[in-house]
Amino acid sequence: MKKRLQTPVYVTQPAMPPLEEYIFYLQQIWDSRILTNNGPFHQQFERELADYLGVKYLSVFANGTLALVTALQALHISGEVITTPFSFVATTHALWWNNIKPVFVDIEPEYFTLDPEKIKAAITPQTTAIMPVHVYGNPCKCSAIQKIADTYGLKVIYDAAHAFGVKIKGTSILHMGDLSVLSFHATKTFSTVEGGAIICQDAQMKRHIDHLKNFGFEDEVTVVEPGINAKMNELQAAFGLLQLKHINKYISRRKEIANLYRRELSGVKGIRFLNDMEGVDHSYTYFPILVDSLLYGETRDELYVRLKANNIYARRYFYPLISQFPTYRGLASAKPENLPVASKVAEQVICLPIYPHLEPETVNHIANMIKYK
Numbered sequence: 001m002k003k004r005l006q007t008p009v010y011v012t013q014p015a016m017p018p019l020e021e022y023i024f025y026l027q028q029i030w031d032s033r034i035l036t037n038n039g040p041f042h043q044q045f046e047r048e049l050a051d052y053l054g055v056k057y058l059s060v061f062a063n064g065t066l067a068l069v070t071a072l073q074a075l076h077i078s079g080e081v082i083t084t085p086f087s088f089v090a091t092t093h094a095l096w097w098n099n100i101k102p103v104f105v106d107i108e109p110e111y112f113t114l115d116p117e118k119i120k121a122a123i124t125p126q127t128t129a130i131m132p133v134h135v136y137g138n139p140c141k142c143s144a145i146q147k148i149a150d151t152y153g154l155k156v157i158y159d160a161a162h163a164f165g166v167k168i169k170g171t172s173i174l175h176m177g178d179l180s181v182l183s184f185h186a187t188k189t190f191s192t193v194e195g196g197a198i199i200c201q202d203a204q205m206k207r208h209i210d211h212l213k214n215f216g217f218e219d220e221v222t223v224v225e226p227g228i229n230a231k232m233n234e235l236q237a238a239f240g241l242l243q244l245k246h247i248n249k250y251i252s253r254r255k256e257i258a259n260l261y262r263r264e265l266s267g268v269k270g271i272r273f274l275n276d277m278e279g280v281d282h283s284y285t286y287f288p289i290l291v292d293s294l295l296y297g298e299t300r301d302e303l304y305v306r307l308k309a310n311n312i313y314a315r316r317y318f319y320p321l322i323s324q325f326p327t328y329r330g331l332a333s334a335k336p337e338n339l340p341v342a343s344k345v346a347e348q349v350i351c352l353p354i355y356p357h358l359e360p361e362t363v364n365h366i367a368n369m370i371k372y373k
């Protein structure tokens, strides 16, 4: 029996930049007394973030959920939207808040993103868009999805909440589709405490989104549409500017931890992990493993309970499937028979702790817990 860890290890912990560096920004906010409403840090953060991500048009938000809700508004999406059940519940809630009917389509078994092969069968005359998720930061099969969207005249909105900085052959995946949405929640690779962004493809759309996140105001006296209040404030924006200075280090630490888990867990019977995709720069937001109980000799839930008893708080992301929650389970597309791959993955998956300051000894300890029952 391995020794129980003294202090709890959570699935994630935010990376905190040096406090004295944040005080430098806070002092400027105190001096200017500008706390929100497209202040100087908000503007600077949008510019520097767009540069970092390698995109041209981006609008930052108070959080990722409001960004998703607004993205759907920005494109006037209505009727039915095809989406994945294997995600955080906010993906589907954003549809619900827009009075849109979610239509769940199964995921592919390798990287758990929406399966393009199964999208066509779910399209009806009411379908207006596809909302796939780059789940765990794994890029969706974007070309196949775009082909279907073009054929049927559908919009594509990517939930890229997990995909900060993800690139394919050096190009940001945020260029895919009509809009992409990031989350900067404290649990994410890049955080502004709470926060998010919409990435769009032209200046006109950015202007539209900027209006929508600020009650629809175009200028002091002109309200051009019924917007919401989804603005990022100056304290968040300053925190984001500071985090940008450290993000490369955070991502490379996460990569080291992922590779350490892979080294330690390779060859463990019944445990499967995901390898990096060829030519992709990953975000390493999560480290999911799948437990095949017959081969491993313990179910995923037994492993979860055993880790917890040892002060290791792994999380079963994403279980239950969104399609199993009471709001959605009555939908025809929510039936488990319609979603065999997602249903199986949701039963087997568990995400192990990963964050930049997680000690290699702790990673080894967790891996040993999994290796030696």
Ligand SMILES: Cc1ncc(COP(=O)(O)O)c(C=O)c1O
Pocket: 063, 064, 065, 066, 087, 088, 090, 091, 133, 159, 161, 162, 183, 184, 185, 194, 195, 196
């Ligand atoms: C896939 C996904 N979509 C949307 C969200 C919502 O983002 P936020 O928490 O910033 O509102 C999250 C996580 O929080 C998420 O994991």
